[in-house]
Amino acid sequence: MTRIAVDAFGGDYAPEQIVAGALQAADQNGIDIILTGDQSKLESLVHGKPGSERIEIVHAPDIIGMEEAAEAVRSKPESSLVVAARLVREGQAGALVSAGSTGATMAASVLTIRRIKGVERPAITSLMPTRTGVALIVDVGANVDCKPNQLFQFAQMGSIYAENVLKVRNPKVGLLNVGHEPTKGNSLVKEVYSLLQTEESSVNFVGNIEGRDISQGNCDVIVCDGFVGNVVLKFAEGLADALFGMMKEEFTRSIPSTLGALLLKPGLRRIKKKVDYTEYGGAPLLGVNGVVIIAHGGSNAKAIQNAIRVAKRGVEQNIVQGIAERMA
Amino acid sequence: MTRIAVDAFGGDYAPEQIVAGALQAADQNGIDIILTGDQSKLESLVHGKPGSERIEIVHAPDIIGMEEAAEAVRSKPESSLVVAARLVREGQAGALVSAGSTGATMAASVLTIRRIKGVERPAITSLMPTRTGVALIVDVGANVDCKPNQLFQFAQMGSIYAENVLKVRNPKVGLLNVGHEPTKGNSLVKEVYSLLQTEESSVNFVGNIEGRDISQGNCDVIVCDGFVGNVVLKFAEGLADALFGMMKEEFTRSIPSTLGALLLKPGLRRIKKKVDYTEYGGAPLLGVNGVVIIAHGGSNAKAIQNAIRVAKRGVEQNIVQGIAERMA
Numbered sequence: 073m074t075r076i077a078v079d080a081f082g083g084d085y086a087p088e089q090i091v092a093g094a095l096q097a098a099d100q101n102g103i104d105i106i107l108t109g110d111q112s113k114l115e116s117l118v119h120g121k122p123g124s125e126r127i128e129i130v131h132a133p134d135i136i137g138m139e140e141a142a143e144a145v146r147s148k149p150e151s152s153l154v155v156a157a158r159l160v161r162e163g164q165a166g167a168l169v170s171a172g173s174t175g176a177t178m179a180a181s182v183l184t185i186r187r188i189k190g191v192e193r194p195a196i197t198s199l200m201p202t203r204t205g206v207a208l209i210v211d212v213g214a215n216v217d218c219k220p221n222q223l224f225q226f227a228q229m230g231s232i233y234a235e236n237v238l239k240v241r242n243p244k245v246g247l248l249n250v251g252h253e254p255t256k257g258n259s260l261v262k263e264v265y266s267l268l269q270t271e272e273s274s275v276n277f278v279g280n281i282e283g284r285d286i287s288q289g290n291c292d293v294i295v296c297d298g299f300v301g302n303v304v305l306k307f308a309e310g311l312a313d314a315l316f317g318m319m320k321e322e323f324t325r326s327i328p329s330t331l332g333a334l335l336l337k338p339g340l341r342r343i344k345k346k347v348d349y350t351e352y353g354g355a356p357l358l359g360v361n362g363v364v365i366i367a368h369g370g371s372n373a374k375a376i377q378n379a380i381r382v383a384k385r386g387v388e389q390n391i392v393q394g395i396a397e398r399m400a
Numbered sequence: 401m402t403r404i405a406v407d408a409f410g411g412d413y414a415p416e417q418i419v420a421g422a423l424q425a426a427d428q429n430g431i432d433i434i435l436t437g438d439q440s441k442l443e444s445l446v447h448g449k450p451g452s453e454r455i456e457i458v459h460a461p462d463i464i465g466m467e468e469a470a471e472a473v474r475s476k477p478e479s480s481l482v483v484a485a486r487l488v489r490e491g492q493a494g495a496l497v498s499a500g501s502t503g504a505t506m507a508a509s510v511l512t513i514r515r516i517k518g519v520e521r522p523a524i525t526s527l528m529p530t531r532t533g534v535a536l537i538v539d540v541g542a543n544v545d546c547k548p549n550q551l552f553q554f555a556q557m558g559s560i561y562a563e564n565v566l567k568v569r570n571p572k573v574g575l576l577n578v579g580h581e582p583t584k585g586n587s588l589v590k591e592v593y594s595l596l597q598t599e600e601s602s603v604n605f606v607g608n609i610e611g612r613d614i615s616q617g618n619c620d621v622i623v624c625d626g627f628v629g630n631v632v633l634k635f636a637e638g639l640a641d642a643l644f645g646m647m648k649e650e651f652t653r654s655i656p657s658t659l660g661a662l663l664l665k666p667g668l669r670r671i672k673k674k675v676d677y678t679e680y681g682g683a684p685l686l687g688v689n690g691v692v693i694i695a696h697g698g699s700n701a702k703a704i705q706n707a708i709r710v711a712k713r714g715v716e717q718n719i720v721q722g723i724a725e726r727m728a
Contacts, residue, residue: 203642213578216586250541250630258544258627283634287642299586300628302578304635306611311639314531314615318674322667332663339650339657346646 075128076383077165080109081135081152082172084370090171091117093376099123100377103384106165108132109152130155136172138369142179153177157184160362166387167363169354169379171371177364178214178357185362188392190399192219194359195226196298196366197233198305201347204289208234209248210358213302220263223247223295227268229358229395230293231275236389237356237382238292246281246291248300256280260297268295274398312347354379356386359395363387403456404711405493408437409463409480410500412698418499419445421704427451428705431712434493436460437480458483464500466697470507481505485512488690494715495691497682497707499699505692506542506685513690516720518727520547522687523554524626524694525561526633529675532617536562537576538686541630548591551575551623555596557686557723558621559603564717565684565710566620574609574619576628584608588625596623602726640675682707684714687723691715 078094080087087109097103099122107114111131118124132155134148145154153172157180159165168185170177174196182194195211210226211218227245234243247265249257254265257280268277281291286304296304319340323333333340354367354375363386367379386392406422408415415437425431427450435442439459446452460483462476473482481500485508487493496513498505502524510522523539538558543550555573562571575592577585582593585608596605609619614632624632647668651661661668682695682703691714695707714720 203645216578248631250544250627258625261627283631283636284638284641286635287638296631297586299578299589300631303576303611303624303628303632307614307632307635308611308639310612310615311636312643313612315640315643315671315675317531318671319667322671323664325667328663329667332660332667335656335660336651336664339647339653339660343643343646343650347643 074384074387075104075106075165076167076169076380077106077108077156077159078376078380079153079156079168079170079172080107080114081132082170082177083367084138085372086171087113087117089371089373090376092373093371094127094380095121095123096373096377097380098126101381101384102126103380105380106130106156106159108156108159130159136176138173140173141175144173144176145179145183153180154184157181161185167365167383169365169367169376169383171354171367171369171376171379174213174366177366181357181360181362181364185360185364188359188361188396188399191229191359191395192225193222194357195229196357197230197355198301199355200286200294200305200308202287202289207286207289207291207294208238208355209294209296209301209305211296211298211301212305213298214357215298218260218297220260220267223260223264223297224267224273225359225399227273227275227277227293227295228398230295232394232398233356233358233391234292236391236394237385240292242276243292244278244290245275245293245295246278246285248286248294248296249280249282251282252280254280264295316344354382356382356391361392363391402712402715403432403434403493404495404497404708405434405436405484405487406704406708407481407484407496407498407500408435408442409460410498410505411695412466413700414499415441415445417699417701418704420701421699422455422708423449423451424701424705425708426454429709429712430454431708433708434458434484434487436484436487458487464504466501468501469503472501472504473507473511481508482512485509489513495693495711497693497695497704497711499682499695499697499704499707502541502694505694509685509688509692513688513692516687516689516724516727519557519687519723520553521550522685523557524685525558525683526629527683528614528622528633528636530615530617535614535617535619535622536566536683537622537624537629537633539624539626539629540633541626542685543626546588546625548588548595551588551592551625552595552601553687553727555601555603555605555621555623556726558623560722560726561684561686561719562620564719564722565713568620570604571620572606572618573603573621573623574606574613576614576622576624577608577610579610580608582608592623644672682710684710684719689720691719
């Protein structure tokens with residue numbers, strides 16, 4: 073089942089940009105999609121557009137807002153998010169894509185699609201741009217108080233995802249820490265270090281990495297607890313914004329600088345593209361019985377299209393089965 | 401006693417850049433300095449230079465390397481670092497400046513200069529550039545497994561430092577977390593939140609801040625445990641390096657882009673200056689019985705000069721007494 077269920081009413085620019093992204097994925101990538109949400113609104117957005125022949129609409133009258141959390145999942149069983157998750161559980165779709173509230177998407181997935189047997193805690197991932205490509209960081213917020221074995225599983229799941237979906241051969245897994253030496257760190261990461269060093273860990277563990285290594289691209293998978301990962305991820309967004317903001321200010325300060333910025337435009341655009349989340353199309357929630365891609369709340373059509381493509385690849389590569397086998 | 405003891409053999413560019421920075425601080429800022437380290441080497445570097453009349457040399461035959469940690473402090477009591485710390489304990493200097501190993505500087509300070517009564521754990525701080533200025537982040541690595549009361553004290557000490565040395569009136573203190581709501585976070589920060597909300601906290605607590613707020617400049621003091629703070633600090637360095645590296649690559653790619661970069665040079669230089677740690681001159685170790693400024697390992701003469709100026713201000717503003725009174 074490679075149809076992708078897309079929560080059409082999750083995200084800052086829902087439903088317009090979500091539907092536009094779904095249409096692009098249908099039209100340009102030939103992906104079959106189920107959109108969930110208000111039927112008549114969705115019909116009017118889809119009607120007659122290229123790609124519409126690959127799109128099915130399943131009515132869901134409720135909406136879970138961006139600021140709503142896990143609780144909303146129980147109180148709104150007919151929301152576009154929960155209906156989409158149910159389609160995955162029932163086998164009508166192979167994957168769920170949502171740009172809505174991360175907490176709610178996580179909760180809907182765990183409650184409806186359920187955990188893979190043996191997985192202690194599903195983890196939210198994110199793709200961080202690096203000098204050489206991207207690194208998958210696990211966890212970025214699902215679990216803020218972690219046990220060592222949970223981080224150990226994050227390493228295993230991240231490694232399987234990187235290998236099968238990101239197509240990295242023998243992905244290098246690093247443990248985010250305050251120093252490179254095995255003796256460094258808080259009590260949690262010290263225990264995780266020991267677990268990752270055992271032969272049964274079956275991941276290509278390259279040891280501790282420090283904060284400054286994150287952007288260098290010497291790891292494919294970066295493991296940390298969800299508190300640290302969340303702070304790092306949001307800090308990266310804020311810092312990039314601040315730097316680009318400073319540049320904009322400087323570049324419009326005088327006529328020579330404006331001219332200079334004009335000449336540099338293609339280069340600056342390439343850099344922005346490299347650090348732009350819309351290019352990466354969302355990141356998987358790992359550890360549940362279906363492919364779940366959490367797209368950025370601010371996703372535009374292109375980001376949604378990419379998220380749908382990533383979801384499709386996850387389904388085709390049997391990522392769920394891969395994790396289930398490792399956990400067994 | 402406003403003389404500043406400077407560990408002349410700590411840092412990547414020791415002793416040359418350290419001595420050069422000390423001479424600049426002596427000559428340009430009229431600060432009296434004691435340099436510790438190999439006497440004849442130091443004499444040859446200081447001799448006849450402007451500022452040398454304000455510099456005293458105290459011989460210390462040993463050196464603690466950048467990669468050495470706390471243990472080295474016990475095994476090398478005659479190292480330039482420990483001798484400098486001893487000068488502070490004995491009242492011959494009011495402050496210690498070192499660009500050497502952070503772990504060793506912390507250990508030398510705690511073992512030799514000792515904790516302020518009532519302080520559970522001294523904390524290492526760092527000044528992070530923001531859109532509007534700088535924010536003091538506490539702790540960035542001294543304490544990787546923290547108790548709530550320790551973070552509470554970090555908030556108090558950071559607030560006193562920001563008010564007295566950075567001259568911020570009623571400094572805004574934020575708690576680094578995964579969300580703004582009081583219910584967010586791991587068990588540690590939830591307890592810290594409650595403590596900071598009490599009336600006795602005597603800090604201007606503005607609530608939780610997220611990673612993306614760090615660079616926005618809406619807080620003067622950011623409180624977190626040393627694991628998170630260390631990762632964030634080093635990540636910022638790595639990310640800035642990666643971004644400037646990408647820019648360099650792009651800006652030398654073609655003739656128009658090289659010309660553009662030339663026109664933008666003043667603006668780019670202003671941005672670099674804003675995010676350049678050498679401008680900020682090191683950050684204090686808070687909670688010990690003397691002013692201790694930990695300069696960046698890669699400090700050049702200018703960074704050392706700035707660190708010495710910061711140390712002098714800490715002494716003049718009685719920061720140690722201020723903290724002692726609050727902790728009593």
